[in-house]
Amino acid sequence: MPKRVIVVGSGIIGASLAWHLAKAGAEVVVVEAEQPGGLATRASWAWINASWGNPAPYFRLRLRSMAEWRRLAGEIPDLGVNWCGGLIYDLPEAELDAYAAERAAWGHPIRRVGRAEIAEIEPNLADPPLHAYHVEGEAMVEPLAAAEALLQSAVALGAELLPETPVRWLAEEHGRVVGVMTEEGVIHADETVVAAGAATAQLLDSVGVTLRISTPAGLLTHSNPAPKLLNGLVMAPGLHVRQTAEGRLVAGTDFAGADPEDNAEALAADLQAKVETMVRGAAGLGLDFCTLGFRPTPADGWSAIGRPQGRTGLYTVVTHSGVTLAPALGLFAATEIMTGERDPLLATFAPDRPGLT
Structure with a gap:
């Protein structure tokens, strides 16, 4: 009998889990409270990178996941990954140089570029910096479309998708988690x-x-x-911006966006004005809409993957960098659930480590 696995959540992480589990031979049921794709995924800037984040174990996890994105894109062409590269100059010069030197020492292919080359990489920057750093292998993806493609591919492998099915609580028998309680009853x-x-x-x-x-x-x-107007991802001081497949310029104060603090309209107008000043050809483009996402982040800032408190029948994956990490975490979690083998890259990311419980 195949192992029956419920995945609660159908954002980019849940979708990757479902596909990897189904591919590994599990009988998969995806339970989603809202529409397929979840909530946080829809509001992601969707930067696939290893440029952000410390310490070194987190960098190595992100770098591995970039490689897994290439593998996954080869298996599911509809993911639409755009290996466009990223231009980074959102730190003071000395800090930026030190940051780049550290990443280079860790094996990241980050290189310094001057104003002339910056103009070749992004010719529509109105006021390019004297120098920046460029990572050719970084990418972006349309997050909801990617999650939906993963879910559709999981369904094609036999997974069942239950949208608009809120989980009321986890079902437990004799100390073991045995499924979920929904409005229709328990799914085991x-x-x-x-x-x-x-x-x-x-x-x-x-x-x-x-x-x-x-x-x-x-x-x-x-x-x-x-x-x-833009060829790739641009990380400028106080403004990160990229252009989507349908031509929209998506911007935030950084890749995660800023807390609007009950004044979303003013923040959105300010960001749009900065975009139109920064990018030649964007003047008068206007704001179509804005998104407000709530990023699930373990208390110490780093991913939490595994069996919390060693509970049998229960596994969890929580991470802020969901788009970057989805392929690796989906693969690693599916392998651990199906075989008991835990990837060494997850050694420091247990969900019951000090500070999280």
Whole structure:
């Protein structure tokens, strides 16, 4: 009999888990409270990178996941990954140089570029810096479309998708998690994977498991569609911007977006004005809409993957960098659930490490 696994949550992490589990031969049921794709994924800037984040173990995990994105894109062409490269100059010069030197020492292919080359990489920057750093292998993806492609591919492998099916609590028998309680009753499984973003802590708490997470808000603006103005990702001081496949310029104060602090309209107008000043050809483009995401982030800032408190039948994946890490975490979690083998890259990311419980 195949192992029956419930995945709670269908954002980019849950979708990757579902596909990797189904490919490994599991009988998979994806339970989603809202529409397929979840909530946080829809509001992601969707930068696939290893340029952000310390310490070194987190960098190595992100670098591995960039390689897994290439593998996954080869198996699911509809993911639409754009290996466009990233231009980084959002730190003071000395700090930026030190940051780049550290990444280079860790094996990251980051290189310094001067103003002339910056103009070749992004000819529509109105005021390019004297120098920046460029990472050719960075990418972007349309996050909701990618999650939907993964879910569709999982369904094609036999997974069942249950949208608009809120989980009320985790079901437990004799200390073992045996599934989830929904409005229609209990859905049973051999393993239950909680990848429910901001709702993760509450669901774990229903079986007496504590996982401390925060959910900082982040606002991103989306312009009206325009002809191609940017070739890749641009990380400038106080403004990160990229152009989507349909031509919208998506911007935030950084890749996570800023907390609007009850003044989303003013922040969005300010960001859009900065975009139109920064990018030649964007003047008068106008704001179409903005998104407000709540990023599920373990209390110490780093991913939490594994069996919390060693609970049998229960596994969880919570991380802020969901888009970057989805392929690696989906693969690693599926392998551990199906075989018991834990990838060494997850050594420092247990969900019951000090500070999270």
